[in-house]
Amino acid sequence: MKTSKTRTEKLPRIGNGYDVHRLAPDLPFFLGGIQLEYPLGCVAHSDGDCLIHALCDALLGALAFGDIGKHFPDSSDEYKGIDSKVLLERTYDLVQDAGYQLGNADCTVCLQAPKILHMIPRMRSVLAQILGVAEECISIKATTGERIGFVGREEGIAVYATVLLWPKLGEE
Numbered sequence: 001m002k003t004s005k006t007r008t009e010k011l012p013r014i015g016n017g018y019d020v021h022r023l024a025p026d027l028p029f030f031l032g033g034i035q036l037e038y039p040l041g042c043v044a045h046s047d048g049d050c051l052i053h054a055l056c057d058a059l060l061g062a063l064a065f066g067d068i069g070k071h072f073p074d075s076s077d078e079y080k081g082i083d084s085k086v087l088l089e090r091t092y093d094l095v096q097d098a099g100y101q102l103g104n105a106d107c108t109v110c111l112q113a114p115k116i117l118h119m120i121p122r123m124r125s126v127l128a129q130i131l132g133v134a135e136e137c138i139s140i141k142a143t144t145g146e147r148i149g150f151v152g153r154e155e156g157i158a159v160y161a162t163v164l165l166w167p168k169l170g171e172e
Helices: 050-062 084-097 117-131
Strands: 013-025 029-031 034-036 040-042 100-110 138-143 156-167
Touching (some): 013 050, 029 040, 050 084, 050 100, 050 117, 084 117, 100 117, 117 138
Parallel strands (some): 100 138
Antiparallel strands (some): 013 040, 013 156
16 A cells, blocks of 8 residues: 555545634624624634634644644734734635645534624625635534533633635646
């Protein structure tokens, strides 16, 4: 059996991402590229969009490119308050430069409140536009913490993301 080092064709790649942020009063709350109206927001160096951060980590992980902190460190003033949509654009540029494109993304938002079901279509639209894919390629689901743990106590938000990357056509 040949090892992967001898493979010349590109294969589909799967990546998983995870992000978590504390919630605090009087901060803006961005999720999936949109701003939510809520009295709590994410404590973060950037705009704190937990969904986009998890998605970036999944994209980077699929190609073994490290994580969001490696590419956009929170120790850099360049990223202070940055719109996470810009981070996603830059991350996806790396994916495309490596010869891959998004097949689909599946994201799970763990958040006690606010309820986001009615906002998911808009989030899917924003993310699909940034990634240049159809909205049906972006899945966003929401669940609560059932009033237990940091999510259930409304102390924070967690997001899990999984992506499937395909070699770009003509670059297999």
